[in-house]
Amino acid sequence: MDKRDILREFGHNLRAERNRVGLSQEQLAEKIGVSYGQVVGTIERGETNTSLSVIVAIMNALDLDFEKLFDRKRYKLKG
Numbered sequence: 001m002d003k004r005d006i007l008r009e010f011g012h013n014l015r016a017e018r019n020r021v022g023l024s025q026e027q028l029a030e031k032i033g034v035s036y037g038q039v040v041g042t043i044e045r046g047e048t049n050t051s052l053s054v055i056v057a058i059m060n061a062l063d064l065d066f067e068k069l070f071d072r073k074r075y076k077l078k079g
Helices: 003-021 025-032 037-044 052-062
Strands: none
Touching: 003 037, 003 052, 025 037, 025 052
């Protein structure tokens, strides 16, 4: 697995959890303090490697532990 796979997996799981709680991308963006929903969309599509502070804000907004967004045991980074 490479970094792109990790970003896609994280994004896929984020989308599923956001939908589970019934928030739009714009609503989640507002809850985590980013300027617009497109930021959430780029994370969900695996197009951006977001900051730790945004990840923590997402976990708090969705009331999640990190394992719901990413299973680190599935991946070993190359290089």
